[in-house]
Structures are given as C-alpha cells and as structure tokens.
Amino acid sequence: MFSLKIWGDRGSMPTPGPETVLFGGNTSCLELRADGRLVIIDAGSGIRQLGDSLMRTDLKNGPISADIFISHTHWDHIMGFPMFTPIYVPGTKLNIRGPITYEDETLENVIGSQLSYRYWPVRQEELAAAIEYEQIKESTYDLGGGLFLTTKYLNHPILCLGYRFEYRGRSIVTIYDHEPFRNIFPTDPSDPSYDAEAAKEGDLAAAEENDKILRFMEGADLVVHDAQYTAKEYLASKVGWGHSSYETAINACHRARAKRLLLFHHDPNRGDVELQELELFYQSRVGGKTGLVVEMAREGTTYVVEG
Amino acid sequence: MAKDNIERIQTYVGSMASLPVTVSKVLEVCNNPKTSPIDLDRVIALDPVLMGRVLKLINSAYYGLGTQVTSLVRAIIMLGVNTVKNLALSTAVIDRFSSRKGFSAINMDGFWRHSLCVGVTSKLIAQRRGADPKTLEEYFAAGLLHDIGKIPMNDALGEDYMLAVSTADRDRIPLHLAERKVLGVDHAIAGAAVAKAWRLTGAINDAIVFHHALPAYEDENWEVLLTVAVANYFAGREGIGFSGNLYPEKLPPDIFDRLSIQKGLLEDLEGPVNAEIEKAKVFLRQAK
Numbered sequence A: 001m002f003s004l005k006i007w008g009d010r011g012s013m014p015t016p017g018p019e020t021v022l023f024g025g026n027t028s029c030l031e032l033r034a035d036g037r038l039v040i041i042d043a044g045s046g047i048r049q050l051g052d053s054l055m056r057t058d059l060k061n062g063p064i065s066a067d068i069f070i071s072h073t074h075w076d077h078i079m080g081f082p083m084f085t086p087i088y089v090p091g092t093k094l095n096i097r098g099p100i101t102y103e104d105e106t107l108e109n110v111i112g113s114q115l116s117y118r119y120w121p122v123r124q125e126e127l128a129a130a131i132e133y134e135q136i137k138e139s140t141y142d143l144g145g146g147l148f149l150t151t152k153y154l155n156h157p158i159l160c161l162g163y164r165f166e167y168r169g170r171s172i173v174t175i176y177d178h179e180p181f182r183n184i185f186p187t188d189p190s191d192p193s194y195d196a197e198a199a200k201e202g203d204l205a206a207a208e209e210n211d212k213i214l215r216f217m218e219g220a221d222l223v224v225h226d227a228q229y230t231a232k233e234y235l236a237s238k239v240g241w242g243h244s245s246y247e248t249a250i251n252a253c254h255r256a257r258a259k260r261l262l263l264f265h266h267d268p269n270r271g272d273v274e275l276q277e278l279e280l281f282y283q284s285r286v287g288g289k290t291g292l293v294v295e296m297a298r299e300g301t302t303y304v305v306e307g
Numbered sequence B: 001m002a003k004d005n006i007e008r009i010q011t012y013v014g015s016m017a018s019l020p021v022t023v024s025k026v027l028e029v030c031n032n033p034k035t036s037p038i039d040l041d042r043v044i045a046l047d048p049v050l051m052g053r054v055l056k057l058i059n060s061a062y063y064g065l066g067t068q069v070t071s072l073v074r075a076i077i078m079l080g081v082n083t084v085k086n087l088a089l090s091t092a093v094i095d096r097f098s099s100r101k102g103f104s105a106i107n108m109d110g111f112w113r114h115s116l117c118v119g120v121t122s123k124l125i126a127q128r129r130g131a132d133p134k135t136l137e138e139y140f141a142a143g144l145l146h147d148i149g150k151i152p153m154n155d156a157l158g159e160d161y162m163l164a165v166s167t168a169d170r171d172r173i174p175l176h177l178a179e180r181k182v183l184g185v186d187h188a189i190a191g192a193a194v195a196k197a198w199r200l201t202g203a204i205n206d207a208i209v210f211h212h213a214l215p216a217y218e219d220e221n222w223e224v225l226l227t228v229a230v231a232n233y234f235a236g237r238e239g240i241g242f243s244g245n246l247y248p249e250k251l252p253p254d255i256f257d258r259l260s261i262q263k264g265l266l267e268d269l270e271g272p273v274n275a276e277i278e279k280a281k282v283f284l285r286q287a288k
Helices: A047-057 A105-111 A196-216 A230-236 A246-255 A274-288 B002-015 B025-031 B039-045 B047-058 B071-097 B108-128 B131-146 B149-157 B159-171 B175-183 B186-197 B202-210 B222-238 B263-286
Strands: A002-008 A028-036 A037-041 A066-069 A093-098 A129-134 A138-146 A147-153 A161-168 A170-175 A221-226 A260-264 A291-297 A302-306
Touching: A002 A047, A002 A170, A028 A047, A028 A161, A037 A047, A093 A105, A105 A129, A138 A246, A147 A196, A161 A196, A170 A196, A170 A302, A196 A246, A196 B039, A196 B071, A221 A246, A230 A246, A246 A260, A246 A274, A246 B071, A274 A291, A291 B149, B002 B149, B002 B186, B025 B039, B039 B047, B039 B071, B047 B071, B108 B131, B108 B222, B108 B263, B149 B159, B149 B175, B149 B186, B159 B175, B175 B186, B202 B222, B222 B263
Parallel strands: A037 A066, A066 A093, A093 A129, A170 A221, A221 A260, A260 A291
Antiparallel strands: A002 A028, A002 A302, A028 A037, A138 A147, A147 A161, A161 A170
C-alpha cells in the first residue's frame, strides 16, 4: 500500500477551536506509508497525534523506525517535535533529514535546540530514541525497499525542499512552502534601477525555475501543494511571502498532469465555512475542464494512492 | 635582516588576491535590510573575482543544485536575496581577512573582531560628529582595514612574527614597536604594500599607513585617521577582539579636542558597537 495521511495542514500557527473542526488546526505533518515503511514529512503540531497513534498501533509490532523529512525549518514545520512521544521511547530509530539555510546552524541544532531547558523540561541529550540528522539538498535518494525520493528547492524565504516519493510506479509530491518563482528585478524601463539585462535574465530564470517545478510534479498521483491565499489576496499584499494561491496550485497541477491535488497550508485566519466555500468554488470552476481532482486537505484523512 | 623581511612581505603581497572595488561597498549594500535585488546584483557584478566566488559557492556541493548557475540574477531568483547576500558578505570580507595558513601569531577570530569593531566604531563616531553621510562608509572601511598589514606580517614571516608578538607582550610595549625591534619592519609598512597592491588610496590608505604615526601626519584625511585611532583605542580598552596589541601607545592628549568630541562619547558607543558586531557574526562563522 502507498498512502498519505494528513495529521496537520494548517499554515503558520496551530488554530484550535470550533472554527477548524472539519479541516483541522494542526500545522504541517504528513504520514506516508509504503507498505511496511514509515515516512513522516514535517514535524508541525500534527506530529503529536501521529506519535500517539504510532504508540497505539506500531509499537506492539516492535520499535518504531521512521524517516522524517523536514521541508524547511520554519517554526510551524518543526514545533511539534518535542511532543512526538516516540522520541522518549527506547528503541525508537529516527532519521531526520532536511535542508538548512546558509547562515544557520546544523539541522540537529535548529530542530533539537527546541529541547533545551529554556523552552522545554527535557533536554535533547536525555531523549531515549536514537536520532540521526542529515542535511539534504536537491538530489535523488534511494530510500530502500523500492521507495525513491527526489528533492527540489522551492521558492521560500529560507531554503525549502519539495519532496517527490516514488513507489511501485506511483508518486506522491509535496510542494510547500512555495511561491512561484518570479522576476524580482525591475522590468519597467522607467524604474530608476532598471537594468535591461537583469530584467531579461530575471524573466528567463523565473520561467525556467517554474518549469522545473512543473516537471518535478509531472504526472504525480497526489500533489500536496501550498495554497494559503486566493489570487486576489496574494496580489493585494502577500507577494514575496513564500506562499501560493489556490489558482496557482490548480493551474500548475493541471499543467503538470497531476491526478489529485490537495490544497494545503490553510491560512490560520480561515475557518471551516470559508474553506468549504472555497473548495466548492474552485471545484465548480475546474469541473469538466481538467482530469485533476481538486480538494482541500483535511486533517485526519488518508489518501490511498495504490492499494 | 629588515631588508630581507621587507622582501618576504612584498613577495607575499604580490601573491595576495586582489581586493574588489571596495569591500565597504559590499558591506554597505549587504548590511542594509532594504537592499534590493538589483543593488545586490550590481555591487557583486562590479567585481569579477567576487562574482566568480559567489557563483562558485552557489554551484558548490553546499547547495547541490541540479543545474549549473552561471548568472547572479538567476542565483538571486533561485536562492533569494538573503542567501546570496550572506554568500557575498562572507566571500568579500572573510576571504581577504583569513590568511591561507590561518593566523598563527594572532588569533584570526580575534583579529577579525577587532578590525570589525574599529570599523563600526569609526563610523559611529563620524556619525556622532555629524560627518557627511556619503563619507561614512569610508570611515568604516578605513577602520576595518587599518591593521591589514598584519596579515602579510603573519603569513610571510611566520615564527619571526610570533617572536615580535611575544616581545610586545614581554616588554610591555606597543606591537608596532616590537615589530620594528624584532623584524625591522612594522605592520604599517606591510600595510602600505597591501594598499599599493590593492590600489587603496586616500583615507583608507592613510589609516593603514599612519595609524601609529599620528603626530607626523599632516595631510587632508586627518579626520578619518584620528577617528580610526580613537576607535582603535576604544576596541583595545573594551577588549573587543584582539590583534596582538596588549600595550597600545597612549592617544595624543589633544585628539578629542581636534575632533571636537568629548571622551565621554565613547561610553555611549558600547551598546551600538556590540549590536553592529552582532549583526556581522553570521559571516564570522563562515570564516571557520
């Protein structure tokens, strides 16, 4: 079986309460299963419940062993780590991998320093689990057991990786946190800092990088894509924040001939009613025009890609 | 022996990588949080050596990018202004401050911190004196580079330079006097060779060559020179960084009057100076 379960799909900050019951209020955490293999993507607040679930279901079959891939080290993607119960259980083995930004410290320090007395009552050194950290880049990895991973740098204020997992000819891709690459050089000749060459190269570079993203998710069975804003919100005040609009995510997945799109990284200010309305709106807009299935990511839902 | 030492320094300086248009320009652009992509592109592109190094780092295993990036514009779009900014900063400054062998007589980290402290302090003093904003970066660069002569001294003269540093310590004399005593040449002379090779002129050159010869200086850049001297004194007094000079000479008594500042001004600088140095820590790490 090749499947993905959503344990957290909220952007920026957990949003508990009656407004977020349907789509969930936990920040990013995905559980990927490739038969016996467990892969976790991101350690946002959703990882707490995933940990409890593993304790109930997996531990009885032997010690928990998992690969954790961190998309990037912004807080909403790592904040749940100290509450991931398996780290306190002897025998647990974790391989934590992710990108770190040039000026930052090691991945171990960035994630593990949350477990220091000033933030948390248990120190990293006291954890019972065997944890290995590895900084990864844009590359292809054979994870063993027929599971392959390709990584791609996305466009976000810090280094951020998109992940493409392939198993038995099927693929699950994550594209968050991500904003389409754009030319950040002035393109208006009347702009005092306009430079024709930079403007042209900037246009070309942005277009080529966006093409690479399309190729990265080409034909994917399931794409989990950043969709924090509507196009209107994005253009009004969110350009450069490192997130995509629903429109961008839908168009990109359609062009890449992906099969199913989960709109992900819900804005913390959006409640269930609004998300449901938006889901219906975009589904009606694309209905009949594309083979792509579009839906909002829902916490607690499992998507089986191959049975 | 002095002649021999000078020759060794000159041979070394001849083999040093050239300095880009100005290190201070890169610093100025990079330290400004409002730096636009085009500013960054322009300042890096001004210097082919710097640009080559930035692109080399971007294409290095560090990022493991699948494709070769050959333009800075592309690098900025792919990796963002912040990442490229930090790459440029560390490349522009640290490469030139870190010797190929690593400081043996003087700790590299301490030397760099001292230099940075004198740079930011000079600039802050100039600001308080109401200097023309256009000249502030010159104050910074002059302070940053004033001790640059110590790099060839250390690298070219090796153990002999260690002897000079330990002599200053043992005899409780200023380092430049110990250098002259032991080696027959001091870091002002070595600095002059660097300034000539890097085509540093004006106030920056004068700060390098004359910062231990204040009374003899009668040229137009006296304000920058005296400011750097005060900043140098401040760095020593506060123990911010260390460049081998445990027993610095006394400042000329009239220096504060000539600059029309109160000595008490220095007391207010401690906070701002530390804040500026803190900002630069990020690329200090990359030097190691």
